[in-house]
Ligand SMILES: NC(=O)C1=CN([C@@H]2O[C@H](COP(=O)(O)OP(=O)(O)OC[C@H]3O[C@@H](n4cnc5c(N)ncnc54)[C@H](O)[C@@H]3O)[C@@H](O)[C@H]2O)C=CC1
């Protein structure tokens with residue numbers, strides 16, 4: 007398979023199963039477009055359940071010998087993949103920009119995240135530990151061991167397709183599992199490129215497999231199969247619920263990283279310029295397509311005018327254009343996403359939202375082709391506004407004035423989500439109270455977004471199940487076994 011997406015010729019994608027490129031059982035293809043131009047840049051096989059089963063069978067065959075390797079050898083194999091990724095970093099970055107639309111510098115940042123995830127978890131190879139516990143019985147000990155689940159299925163979203171794949175692949179492999187990835191059909195090429203690099207790095211056939219197709223078809227078959235030991239998915243809460251239901255029959259072990267609706271709270275004593283910087287970054291990076299994005303702003307009444315004047319000015323100054331030219335912001339990933347946002351803003355305005363910066367879809371001139379949406383800022387008075395309750399996942403920022411931290415926390419917690427939350431205040435009592443006042447799995451206090459891999463990225467409520475990253479995320483790829491050893 008070729009990967010020179012910017013050669014101008016359409017790449018004919020394939021699935022990667024058991025170390026071989028194949029179109030599998032596909033009778034049709036799915037086209038992959040450049041969201042900045044709507045040009046078709048690739049096609050991928052529209053795989054089916056048969057291909058899911060073939061990939062699982064290949065992973066299942068490879069898993070015993072992979073798990074039998076010393077963990078350090080598995081870690082070294084993941085480091086070899088990281089070295090290959092670094093060697094081809096610019097090629098991967100260009101694939102990401104062409105298929106997902108993020109500005110090239112942000113795509114390079116995503117490749118940096120791929121390297122971070124691979125290298126961090128490779129380092130866990132010598133930290134797979136167990137316990138020896140004294141027994142109540144004579145001549146007996148209790149041992150607790152950690153074992154891999156077997157075959158891990160990874161289902162990834164389109165916003166960071168390479169980083170999300172690496173975030174799951176690395177710990178799964180180092181823990182002794184083998185892996186089947188379903189890369190999102192909107193951004194599949196980066197996941198296939200990772201498989202190409204894994205083969206070049208010498209990963210044994212069947213350890214890392216990539217299937218292509220639609221989630222409700224191929225993804226569902228992967229979730230339902232008894233050959234699947236664990237499913238780790240990043241994506242919408244909607245799909246997460248479908249996966250949860252499909253997993254019920256086999257009581258599948260799930261890790262779900264789902265939608266977010268992060269509140270961005272700015273109190274009267276905040277450093278306003280620092281808060282505005284953080285709010286702009288957390289709203290507009292990746293065209294607002296990050297699960298930890300600033301999705302709603304709660305501003306203390308006494309500073310709201312100053313904050314909004316500065317935030318609107320910065321939003322208006324955001325440069326938008328061809329992501330290969332490295333503007334501040336590229337296109338949304340699809341026309342469906344643009345239509346979704348347009349509809350939400352219309353509904354919110356009908357419900358009383360006031361436009362502070364109109365923004366909206368761009369369809370003229372240089373934007374005649376592609377899926378463009380310009381920064382839009384609104385003020386609302388009700389926490390029931392669609393823009394406050396529903397995930398936008400795009401460059402739209404609603405603001406609501408509050409009179410206290412307690413009111414802000416109450417409104418922030420009035421949500422089905424629970425992923426990330428932001429607070430800007432210099433009052434140490436408020437900072438100490440925030441982890442107890444806010445029902446979210448990840449807090450950013452006086453700082454913008456950007457997880458670090460040594461931590462733990464977990465959603466509460468309908469933002470997820472389980473979590474990723476760090477020692478807790480790694481441990482999620484191992485299951486425990488207790489042995490009562492009696493030698494009497
Ligand atoms: N919490 C987090 O870390 C993240 C959450 N998200 C959320 O995901 C959404 C955007 O992601 P999308 O790509 O639209 O995700 P999606 O929800 O459409 O799909 C995500 C993955 O699940 C698969 N899938 C979808 N339906 C399935 C089914 N019925 N059975 C099996 N597999 C299925 C898809 O093929 C894809 O690989 C946003 O709401 C965003 O907030 C996105 C990135 C990170």
Ligand SMILES: O=C(O)[C@@H](O)[C@@H]1OC[C@H](O)[C@H]1O
Nearest residue numbers: 119166169170296297298457
């Ligand atoms: O899933 C998300 O949107 C974030 O967790 C994002 O994905 C990979 C990046 O490293 C994270 O910021």
